[in-house]
Amino acid sequence: MKGKVALVTGGGSGIGQAAAVLFARKGAKVAVADRNAEGGAETIAMVEAEGGEGRFFAVDVTDENQVAGLVASTVSEFGSLDCAFNNAGITHPSRLFHELTLDQWDEMIAVNLTSVFLCMKHEIIQMLAQDDGGAIVNTSSGAAIIPAPGQPHYTAAKRGVLGLTTYAADELNGKGIRVNAVCPGMIDTPMVASWRESSPEMAEAVVQMMPGGRLGLPEEVAAAAVWLCSDEARWVSGDTMVVDGGMLNR
Ligand SMILES: NC(=O)c1ccc[n+]([C@@H]2O[C@H](COP(=O)([O-])OP(=O)(O)OC[C@H]3O[C@@H](n4cnc5c(N)ncnc54)[C@H](O)[C@@H]3O)[C@@H](O)[C@H]2O)c1
Structure with missing residues (x-):
């Protein structure tokens, strides 16, 4: 990761915060994007405690202008965009399918699926324009594989993320850009703590x-x-890595 530039969305908490710190520990410069400025500042302090270099960007990833600005600011600050971890996401309290409102559906799709499309679009524009391409990892969920009870819209959005991942990996095959997804099981983060x-x-x-x-x-x-973002994974693209301790395999 030395000399590389990594962008992490949802980097102000949980999985994104841990990824920002690990990117920094391995030598990458890190752009941390989140709508939570307090969490973002905490992450930058953790990155710097690792001896790393990071910059926080307050961004709502559902807004295309803000996402385009995030990619442009990352490149103007650090010179390139080599690794992108599109990870920001939300859950809602559990509800049955027929109780789901259109507003709840729209919010879930905007944050957990449309944002991934927007981030990928602007990251790909940048990665195609630079000599060394890049690597993109999207956060899906075990819920994309086995539906999460009470989460019809979350399940649909996370399965959509897998569709975007495999589609883009195929279109970008041979163009120096790899695209993969992680599917976490239940992970001990603030998202799960509230549940x-x-x-x-x-x-x-x-x-x-x-x-x-x-x-x-x-x-x-x-x-x-x-x-998955590293050169060790250079022959891995279009893959879905389940990280759940073996739960789905039971
Ligand atoms: N924790 C789990 O068990 C679990 C399991 C499967 C998948 N996931 C996925 O992992 C990802 C990270 O989740 P986490 O558990 O670390 O949650 P978290 O709540 O700790 O972190 C999510 C971060 O995303 C940010 N965010 C939300 N909406 C945003 C927006 N519109 N613009 C910018 N930032 C926004 C939040 O402010 C927060 O900092 C999510 O996509 C989630 O769906 C989590």
């Missing part, structure tokens, strides 16, 4: 079903994403 607080008994039952009786760690997903 655990709202339904503690159900959450505990789910945790007990997990291999080893524990949640995954953000660092365990970050390790997969950073590896």
